[in-house]
Amino acid sequence: MSKKNKQTIRLIIVNLFFILICFGVLIPILYAFSVSLNAENSLLGANFSFLPKRMTLQNYKAVFTEKPILLWFKNSMILAVVTLVISLGTGIPAAYAFSRKRFPGRKLILKILILLYAFPSLLSMMALYKLLSPMGLINTKTGLIIVYTGTMAVFALWNMKGYFDTIPVEIEEAARIDGASQFRLVTGIVLPLAKPTIAVTAMMILVYVWNEYIFAINFMTGSDTYTLAAGLYSLQATEMSGSWPVFSAASLVVSLPILIVFFALQKNMTTGLTSGGVKG
Amino acid sequence: MKKQQHTDREKKKIRRETLSAYGQSLPSLLLILLIVIFPIIYTGYISLTNMNVYHWNNYELIGLENYKDALLVFDNGFLTALFVTILWTIVNMVLQLVIAYGIAMLLNTKGLRLRNVYRTLLIFPWAMPGYVSILLWKTGMYNSQFGLLNQWIQKLGGEPVRWLGSNVLAFISCTVVNLWLALPFMITIIDGALQSLDKSFYESAVLDGATWLEQTRYITIPMIKPIIAPSVLITTFTTFKQFDIIYLLTQQVGAKTGADIHTILTYAYEKAFITNNYGYSSAISILIFGMLLVFSMLTSAKSREEV
Numbered sequence: 001m002s003k004k005n006k007q008t009i010r011l012i013i014v015n016l017f018f019i020l021i022c023f024g025v026l027i028p029i030l031y032a033f034s035v036s037l038n039a040e041n042s043l044l045g046a047n048f049s050f051l052p053k054r055m056t057l058q059n060y061k062a063v064f065t066e067k068p069i070l071l072w073f074k075n076s077m078i079l080a081v082v083t084l085v086i087s088l089g090t091g092i093p094a095a096y097a098f099s100r101k102r103f104p105g106r107k108l109i110l111k112i113l114i115l116l117y118a119f120p121s122l123l124s125m126m127a128l129y130k131l132l133s134p135m136g137l138i139n140t141k142t143g144l145i146i147v148y149t150g151t152m153a154v155f156a157l158w159n160m161k162g163y164f165d166t167i168p169v170e171i172e173e174a175a176r177i178d179g180a181s182q183f184r185l186v187t188g189i190v191l192p193l194a195k196p197t198i199a200v201t202a203m204m205i206l207v208y209v210w211n212e213y214i215f216a217i218n219f220m221t222g223s224d225t226y227t228l229a230a231g232l233y234s235l236q237a238t239e240m241s242g243s244w245p246v247f248s249a250a251s252l253v254v255s256l257p258i259l260i261v262f263f264a265l266q267k268n269m270t271t272g273l274t275s276g277g278v279k280g
Numbered sequence: 281m282k283k284q285q286h287t288d289r290e291k292k293k294i295r296r297e298t299l300s301a302y303g304q305s306l307p308s309l310l311l312i313l314l315i316v317i318f319p320i321i322y323t324g325y326i327s328l329t330n331m332n333v334y335h336w337n338n339y340e341l342i343g344l345e346n347y348k349d350a351l352l353v354f355d356n357g358f359l360t361a362l363f364v365t366i367l368w369t370i371v372n373m374v375l376q377l378v379i380a381y382g383i384a385m386l387l388n389t390k391g392l393r394l395r396n397v398y399r400t401l402l403i404f405p406w407a408m409p410g411y412v413s414i415l416l417w418k419t420g421m422y423n424s425q426f427g428l429l430n431q432w433i434q435k436l437g438g439e440p441v442r443w444l445g446s447n448v449l450a451f452i453s454c455t456v457v458n459l460w461l462a463l464p465f466m467i468t469i470i471d472g473a474l475q476s477l478d479k480s481f482y483e484s485a486v487l488d489g490a491t492w493l494e495q496t497r498y499i500t501i502p503m504i505k506p507i508i509a510p511s512v513l514i515t516t517f518t519t520f521k522q523f524d525i526i527y528l529l530t531q532q533v534g535a536k537t538g539a540d541i542h543t544i545l546t547y548a549y550e551k552a553f554i555t556n557n558y559g560y561s562s563a564i565s566i567l568i569f570g571m572l573l574v575f576s577m578l579t580s581a582k583s584r585e586e587v
Contacts, residue, residue, distance in 0.1 A: 098305060122548075124323050157312075
């Protein structure tokens with residue numbers, strides 16, 4: 001066999017391998033998608049196929065009309081936006097100070113921050129509960145916002161500090177020599193340069209709040225106070241009960257914004273995160 | 281005298297810079313101190329008490345009793361959970377690295393035109409919200425009545441399997457889900473590292489008659505190692521700290537599947553929120569935190585040596 005033929009056969013095999021693997025990887029999502037569209041609801045039928053014979057949007061309609069998903073969405077958005085504003089508002093100046101200024105205690109604080117980053121907030125959930133409950137903050141949005149802001153404050157400070165480190169300080173020095181004020185310097189030069197990291201950090205905070213369920217289900221008790229994640233958690237079909245088609249429709253609805261954000265930011269993701277040296 | 285003035289001014293400048301730095305970072309540091317550090321210290325305090333559901337307010341200090349219970353009484357389950365966690369981390373990391381390396385190598389096959397299409401499809405699981413994927417796996421794939429796996433088995437004439445019903449099978453099922461979730465990131469990292477390699481090394485190796493295996497062993501792996509090391513390290517930490525997969529698949533409240541595997545994190549959670557043994561659970565939390573501290577100090581010391 002000639003070398004070229006051999007090469008072609010190899011390429012065909014590799015392509016086949018990838019087609020199989022890609023399909024295999026997507027099966028759980030495709031299955032959920034197909035179930036959510038299937039009009040016959042014949043889950044137990046032996047003739048399941050990925051393309052339902054009769055399609056329906058009934059399950060999606062049920063998600064929006066029978067379940068308080070819009071209320072959960074509103075709750076999630078409020079939590080996300082407030083957490084975002086506080087984390088960025090406190091994080092940006094702090095990250096800038098830690099990147100640009102040298103002062104006693106800086107190294108020690110940075111070291112402590114790395115260690116805190118390794119600490120799963122789940123482990124202090126009990127203590128947080130015990131601390132928030134006498135203040136009447138359990139089952140309130142404020143309570144969850146406090147927890148989320150603390151967790152994200154460490155991430156925001158550390159991630160953005162890493163990015164500020166990569167911006168050459170000479171740019172600012174040049175502007176200072178040109179007579180720019182401190183305020184002008186920050187709003188006119190530093191912030192525009194830091195846009196990628198601010199965008200990625202903001203996205204990571206939104207995604208975190210969007211996906212966080214364990215604090216939400218333990219700290220919130222009524223289904224009208226649930227976030228999207230907690231709500232979806234409560235919708236799941238168990239072995240015995242629950243509607244799997246409606247659940248799969250709800251899952252896909254909840255995932256869609258995250259998917260869009262992920263693929264839109266995929267390029268920024270690597271630069272905005274890797275330079276900070278942490279993965280979200 | 282003049283010099284004295286000079287250093288005075290210098291000192292003033294340092295003081296001013298310190299003040300403004302702390303001024304700028306005060307809100308952020310205060311948040312971290314109050315919401316992150318203080319609860320950890322408080323957890324440490326609770327771990328020295330007998331706080332539980334009967335002693336929610338009238339608890340008392342009992343010294344290191346909880347730590348003794350965790351570390352010396354084997355039947356309490358902490359040591360088993362620790363063992364499972366270590367096994368889980370090793371199995372998952374080895375499989376992840378081997379599979380991701382294989383797939384990344386194949387993605388770099390010369391002349392593979394659809395490379396980017398495959399890559400995009402393969403990173404799909406990374407883009408999905410993790411807990412949603414886990415729940416979809418739980419119901420869609422593993423459910424013993426209408427899960428896809430059992431539908432296939434039944435079609436082939438087999439008996440339905442309770443995938444999450446026994447320890448070993450549940451461990452394997454959880455590993456599959458973890459690989460599904462984690463491989464996209466690892467493939468991306470290794471693929472990126474492979475792309476950055478200088479191809480000329482291979483040309484001379486081929487001239488010297490090196491086989492594919494020799495090339496892999498002596499060129500590829502040593503060259504990508506420093507590039508992927510930080511990501512591998514971070515992934516090892518996340519694998520060690522894994523909670524969602526095992527909790528959501530096997531031990532949700534009211535929906536336990538029968539398997540009894542615990543990682544240290546699900547163990548700490550169960551002791552706090554299911555059996556309500558707060559003091560004991562806090563001791564577990566502090567032990568885990570201690571382990572993570574030691575790991576991250578060791579690894580950061582090591583990476584500093586290498587740089």
